[in-house]
Amino acid sequence: DGGITQSPKYLFRKEGQNVTLSCEQNLNHDAMYWYRQDPGQGLRLIYYSQIVNDFQKGDIAEGYSVSREKKESFPLTVTSAQKNPTAFYLCASSYEGTGANVLTFGAGSRLTVL
């Protein structure tokens, strides 16, 4: 079945360490997104990519980095510059074309900084 796979599901990190969250999709979608979810704040956009080798900052990109070397993959690195990285991270994808942009989400990765 087609879908989005995020790994790991749970991750613990010490302060000062970088960590990379994986996101893989087999839906043949063009666009991919990373959102951060905190209690009571909904989802906030970190980065998105509409095409391979290109990506744009979202609303809260500081302290994060991404790459898009393959259509299927969009890893997110949480760097030591991110002041409050403990959160639930959601990856999504969609077709890129005219009309509505319907997002399909992965199951999420929960990052806890110790």
Place this chain on the structure above:
Amino acid sequence: AQSVTQLDSQVPVFEEAPVELRCNYSSSVSVYLFWYVQYPNQGLQLLLKYLSGSTLVESINGFEAEFNKSQTSFHLRKPSVHISDTAEYFCAVSYTGRRALTFGSGTRLQVQP
């Protein structure tokens, strides 16, 4: 700035009672509107969407939402809720010129027996 407001952070309701979850968005020339549902420790699942046409849209599990352009609202309703509807519900908007969705802060629906 473009924004989505969900006025209620939590909505407790008894089983088989009706429920309405409210969503308002900042005005724009044209928008697409969505409701997503999230169960604990899971990703978001699309519940229903308004793209064009009839302003009343329905999901397969009895939810419906109505697009009201004059009030810039997209409230979600269900005439009779079940325990299994307990989840967090997010309203989202696709604004012209921005491909990523803008989400509201979510409403936690708690259905009690």
